[in-house]
Amino acid sequence: xxxxxQTSQNTEIVTKREISTRIFLNxxxxxxxxxxxxxxxxxxxxxxxxxxxxxxxxLILKTNxxxxxxxxxxxxxxxxxxxxxxxxxxxx
Numbered sequence: 001x002x003x004x005x006q007t008s009q010n011t012e013i014v015t016k017r018e019i020s021t022r023i024f025l026n027x028x029x030x031x032x033x034x035x036x037x038x039x040x041x042x043x044x045x046x047x048x049x050x051x052x053x054x055x056x057x058x059l060i061l062k063t064n065x066x067x068x069x070x071x072x073x074x075x076x077x078x079x080x081x082x083x084x085x086x087x088x089x090x091x092x
Contacts, residue, residue: 026081026084029080029081033073040069044056044059
């Protein structure tokens, strides 16, 4: 019976990167504002009593309404991302 010796090997343990609260809130904000922008195109899509989709042309936003909504959306996004990032920069 012979004994075989092995040399120790260096092993590197790789852990999964945890998502910080700052990253989570930024991703949440990004998805929320993209969803709100897409709502411009999905508002006229409705469902009738037979559960069928149809395009209601009466609900289509006018150009002026779209501009106002986008201005509101970009201002809201600017405020949201500023507050989130300033809060976490001060926290460090």
